[in-house]
Structures are given as structure tokens and as C-alpha cells.
Amino acid sequence: MAKKKLTLDDIFNDDDFGLLDSKVKASTVKTTEERLIDSFEEINVFIDKNEREPNKSSMSEYGLMAKLKNFRDNEEQKKILKPYDRYNLLGDIELEEKSIDDILSDEDDFGLLDSDKDLDIFKFKHTPKPKDRAEADFVAQRKPMKEREFAKYEKMFLQVHTEIKEGKRKIKPFRNIEKNLHVGDFYLMNGVMLYLESANLKTDEVELGSGNRVRKEGRTRTVFENGTYSNMLFRSLGKQIQNDGKLITNTYQDAEHNLFVNSGLLKEEDIQSGWIYVLKSKSNKREIAETRDLYKIGFSTGAVDDRIKNAKNEATYLFADVKKIATYQVYNRNADKLENLLHRFFAHACLDIDLYNKYGQRLNPREWFVVPFDVIEQAIQLVLNENIIYYRYDLETKKIVLKKQMQ
Secondary structure, three states, X not given: OOOOOOOHHHHHHOOOOOOOOOOOXXXXXXXXXXXXXXXXXXXXXXXXXXXXXXXXXXXXXHHHHHHHHHXXXXXXXXXXXXXXXXXXXXXXXXXXXXXXXXXXXXXXXOOOOOOHHHOOOOOOOOXXXXXXXXXXXXXXXXXXXXXXXXXXXXXXHHHHHHHHHOOOOOEEOOOOHHHHOOOOOEEEEOOEEEEEEEEEEEEEEEEEOOEEEEEEEEEEEEEEOOOEEEOOEHHHHHHHHHHHEEEEOOOXXXXXXXXXXXXXXXXXXOOEEXXXXXXXXXOOOHHHHOOOOEEEEEEEOOOHHHHHOOHHHOHHHOOOOEEEEEEEEEEOOXXXXXXXXXXXXXXXXXXXXXXXXXXXXXXXXXOEEEOOHHHHHHHHHHHHOOOHHHEEEEOOOOEEXXXXXXX
């Protein structure tokens, strides 16, 4: 018996494994126009809830008010947003009616009208670029903060705005993520101020054609002056600031701030003024060896290894050899005063111990502190970016917290 000749319909209908099923996946990357509409919708939602336009009564409202002003001043954006303007915030706008000729002469985003010479399956015109992915991460992760929770940050933002007006802070270009993106610093992104509160960073070694390079990555907690926060990735945040933002320098006002002479941007003419180092004792004395999180915070104008090579004979090192945990190069700052500032910050956690030298003299070293190392690192960064004055060390929780006047 001759086999029946299969038609195309027979083949397509006999797809037991679903190999020919095709499901179109929606893109999760928003276009510039979609992000613009989302931003305008934030204002609509505010008016839905409050039955009025945003004003200067709070920083979160101020951000929305500034956005609305920008929309009203931009004729191109007004044309895009007018169909979504349910409260007539943008006024009367004459929208152009396009003819067939206009449509055909417009930019053909999807290449549907391209000639054959332009068709190339190896040209991925609509694959999200790294910049687009960074923007998507930036937008997707933002969440509103409760008013009570945001209050302490609002005071910080207001103070920074005041310091900018008074010339105590400056707005400068942001160029290098590794050098210029620091926990405790303020930045501008699309005209909105943000505060990088914390970052859970890991350091990876990336192999490049020009050689290996160490880079940081991890989730951040970033607070924005419009009352939202984000847990976006460290490098995504940095790329956004590089593309559409600025660096806000730190102040030079208080006596403590006299330690600093620039915004942290290292230049060829910058002068290394010393080293801040963190050490751990190798002492066999029971009261020292059994004390957890015991570290010395010190200062040296020369090489740290030279400074500590005679440690076992010096009271400042508890008459024992030490292990070097970390060192920090200090540029354009009085490193001696910086060390004293750290000692004052951790004063309540200072080790209280009496030692005796070979002559029987009693000595009481004051440079050893019972503080977790990660907290010491955080404090050093806060000193270097000049935001230490907003914080204090909580001895009970062993954490750095905002001072009461900032809460």
C-alpha cells in the first residue's frame, strides 16, 4: 500500500514535542519615551491622591514639581505627554496630524521599509545595550519610602542644597566609577540628588585583553531626594551617574573638614601625606588574645612595614608582634589629624589596659579599639568623604548610626 504524501498542514499538526510552538516574549527594557511617560504618570498619581499639584513643602514634592516644570518648558516632551495629561497640566498643545508621506518619511525604527541591501540578520539593532540595561535596573528598583523613614534623609538633602548655594560644596563631572563612587557621598542623577548610603560590595578580578583588572560589584542602598530608594547594582548606578549625572563634592567648613583640600579626585599634582593603617595583635596575653574585634588604628608618614618592625618592643603595639590588616594612602590631608579624628570617633570603644615596661613603668596605650573591622573601614571612608560629622558609633549595637539631630 502506497504511503500517503504528507502536506505541510500534516507536518505542522503532527508536532508532538511542540518544537514549532512560538511564543513572543515581551521586552522588559523601556524606551526613552516610556520612561518619560512613567515619570509624568508619577505626577498624575500624586494629584490623584492629593488633589493638587506638587509644591515646595517637602523634598519629595519638590522633585515632582521640578519634573513638571521641565515638562512644561520642553515643547517636544509636551507633545509626547499630552495624551496622558488627564489634569491639563501642560495646557493646550496643537498636535500635528501626519499624512501618509510624513509617516513614510519618518524614521523606520524596525527597518520594515528598508531595502534588501540594508537587511542583515547579523545586525542586532534592538538588542539592549549595557547602558539600556543599567537604566532599566535604575528605574525598576526604585521604591517609595515611608514619610517617617525619609524624614532623616530629607534633612541631609536640605543641608546639602544649602551648602551648594553657600559654595561649601561644588558640582563636578563624574568620570570614574572605581575612584569617585563612594558610600556616604551625594550625587546628581537626571537632576535629582541621591545619597549612596551603603553597598554590599565584592571585588572580582576581570580578565581583559589589556590585562586583568579588579572591579567592584554588588547591591547598594541608594536614597533619592524625591522620597524613593533603590537597591540597584553598584556599577549600574555608576554608569547612570556617568551618563546623566554629576559628583557633589564634600564641604570644607568645619575644623574637622580642614583635613581635606579637594573632592577626592586624584591628580598628578596631589601629594601623599601618609598612611592610615589597621593592625591586629599577635600577643599571647590572655586579656588581649581573647578580646574579639581588637584593632589598632594608627598613622605613619613612611612605609608601614618599617613602622611596625620593632612592635614587640613598643608599648603602643602592646609589646607584641602585629599583623597588618589594611593600609590606606592619604592624599592632600593631614593624616595625623585624620588619625586623631578616628580615635575620637571610637573613643568609647577604646581598649582600657595597663602594661608595664622592663623598668616597671605603667603604660596605657590609647590606640587600640574593640570595633569590628568592617565598621572601621566604613568610618575611614566617612572621614575621607567628610560625612563623619553626621554619624556616631553605637557601642551597644557595634554599628555606625546617624546622629539624633539628623533623625
